[in-house]
Amino acid sequence: MAILGILAAGGGFYRFAEGIRTQAPSPSPRADAIVALTGDEDRIMTAMRLLIEQRGSRLLVSGVHPATRMPTELKRRIAGSDRVRLQMIQCCVDIGREALNTSGNAAEAGQWAATHGFRVLIVVTSSYHMPRSLTEFRRIAPGLIIEPYPVATSRSLNYGRWWAHRPTLRLLAGEYVKYLGAVARQMAGAVLPIGQSRPAAPPQPTAPAGVAETAGSLR
Secondary structure, three states: OHHHHHHHHHHHHHHHHHHHHHOOOOOOOOOOEEEEEOOOOHHHHHHHHHHHOOOOOOEEEEOOOOOOOOOHHHHOOOOOOHHHHHHHHHHHEEEEOOOOOHHHHHHHHHHHHHHHOOOEEEEEEEHHHHHHHHHHHHHHOOOOEEEEEEEOOOOOOOOOOHHHOHHHHHHHHHHHHHHHHHHHHHHHOOOOOOOOOOOOOOOOOOOOOOOOEEHHHHO
16 A cells, blocks of 8 residues: 555655646747746746736736835846836836745735736736645636646756756645645635735835735836
């Protein structure tokens, strides 16, 4: 029985890792809006590019620390589109500060989508983080239709030969354990709260509690 359990666990991890290796974003995604989950810097840059391309009408950057006035990635120039980028930040980018983790991202995005009447969302996050993110979104915001948009991280990873590259193998193994936890919560039907609030940030103009701030007001 122990051997069967080990084989089953190994097989599950292999399918998980291979799924990450082979996944690719849609070449022409369309949705009501876009959500970027904070973490690797390429996530926000990619989501901003999708907004500029009008793949969605609005962007939520979820999980920004309260002490961060404006995510650095939103300030970076995007070749050939800087004027449009600045206009988009003024009108169409919201900053979410409530989420502490991936389940919090899903809860924050669900609340934001309900506020704006959105039903179809492009979710932008790193490739290795996408399976867990989708699981948490399905559990916490089951009424939403999610278009996954995985992005390659800027970290030195090798998905093509993940089994032979120690940093990639270590990252995927850790993420697989977290993914299994998300699957277990989904199967149990337990919806966890966003989590305790972070310590209060220094006083600054804020939106009403639970409402994402418009990035244009923070410039």
